[in-house]
Amino acid sequence: MLPMLQLSAPAKINLFLEVLGRRNDGYHELVTCMVPLAWADELHFIASPQLTLRCSDPLLPLDQNNLVLKAALALQHHTKTSLGAEIYLNKKIPSPAGLAGGSSDAATTLRGLNRLWQLNLSDAELMNLAATIGSDVPFFLAGSAAWCRGRGERVTPFQMGCKLSLLLVCPMVGLSTPAVYQTLQAPPLEVGLQQAMSETAMLQALRMQSPGAIAEALFNRLQPPAERCLPLLGELRQLFETARSQGLCLGSLMSGSGSSFFVVCRDQDETQRLVRWMVQTWEGGVQTNNMGTPESKPGPMERTLRLYITETM
Numbered sequence: 001m002l003p004m005l006q007l008s009a010p011a012k013i014n015l016f017l018e019v020l021g022r023r024n025d026g027y028h029e030l031v032t033c034m035v036p037l038a039w040a041d042e043l044h045f046i047a048s049p050q051l052t053l054r055c056s057d058p059l060l061p062l063d064q065n066n067l068v069l070k071a072a073l074a075l076q077h078h079t080k081t082s083l084g085a086e087i088y089l090n091k092k093i094p095s096p097a098g099l100a101g102g103s104s105d106a107a108t109t110l111r112g113l114n115r116l117w118q119l120n121l122s123d124a125e126l127m128n129l130a131a132t133i134g135s136d137v138p139f140f141l142a143g144s145a146a147w148c149r150g151r152g153e154r155v156t157p158f159q160m161g162c163k164l165s166l167l168l169v170c171p172m173v174g175l176s177t178p179a180v181y182q183t184l185q186a187p188p189l190e191v192g193l194q195q196a197m198s199e200t201a202m203l204q205a206l207r208m209q210s211p212g213a214i215a216e217a218l219f220n221r222l223q224p225p226a227e228r229c230l231p232l233l234g235e236l237r238q239l240f241e242t243a244r245s246q247g248l249c250l251g252s253l254m255s256g257s258g259s260s261f262f263v264v265c266r267d268q269d270e271t272q273r274l275v276r277w278m279v280q281t282w283e284g285g286v287q288t289n290n291m292g293t294p295e296s297k298p299g300p301m302e303r304t305l306r307l308y309i310t311e312t313m
Contacts, residue, residue: 005115023151029149041090051073111141175257197221248265
């Protein structure tokens with residue numbers, strides 16, 4: 001057994017997300033394009049007789065409601081191992097935000113403990129186990145961008161031909177994923193959407209390896225119902241439409257079921273200009289979290305935005 005291990009658990013964004021319908025098992029049938037980001041949580045694994053979890057965020061649970069411990073216990077049960085570990089989660093990705101930080105932490109836990117405990121489970125075995133923990137967990141085991149189908153567990157990896165310079169915009173107020181899907185009111189899968197959005201435009205944009213073309217093809221079926229659940233998101237959409245019209249970005253979209261947005265910029269310099277513009281323009285608080293810049297301003301919690309500069313992996 002290895003003595004210790006440290007791994008990163010990246011956030012993700014959805015460049016494309018269509019909901020084809022509601023399945024008989026209560027889940028929704030999806031087609032989505034997910035991309036991992038350079039911005040990540042950190043997980044530390046130390047060999048120990050017992051299985052324990054500590055976290056930098058005191059608000060997160062430390063029982064099976066935390067997907068890290070849920071994944072670790074699932075791996076123990078699946079392999080019938082009695083080995084333990086001290087797990088420390090350095091939490092950087094906000095939740096809930098539509099960035100799948102918890103799912104990424106779970107996938108990284110499966111990968112990390114498989115190595116720490118020298119279990120030698122295959123990628124296929126880990127994928128199958130990941131699907132029992134959460135819909136987004138299998139994606140993070142792919143280690144690259146991927147098209148995901150079903151409820152997210154059918155993963156087809158691909159290599160991004162270009163990197164996207166991004167500004168992540170995370171409201172302090174999160175959204176309930178079940179509430180967003182309930183507001184969507186998707187039809188039964190056997191009925192299907194009357195006009196489902198095709199992924200063809202995004203596939204073509206990805207083949208072009210053009211950030212501008214990718215920004216033009218962004219789509220998220222969950223964004224309109226999320227805006228109805230949290231009107232602040234509609235304000236953000238309008239803000240980024242204004243920024244685009246002023247040449248400050250290429251496009252924007254809400255990620256997953258929200259509440260975070262990502263804004264695609266031409267390069268990191270443009271991202272910095274967008275940050276300065278947002279500090280001046282947004283009628284609320286702004287926190288610049290990983291930029292080494294004092295350009296922040298206070299505001300009421302419900303109108304405060306956390307900004308993070310990052311890029312796709």
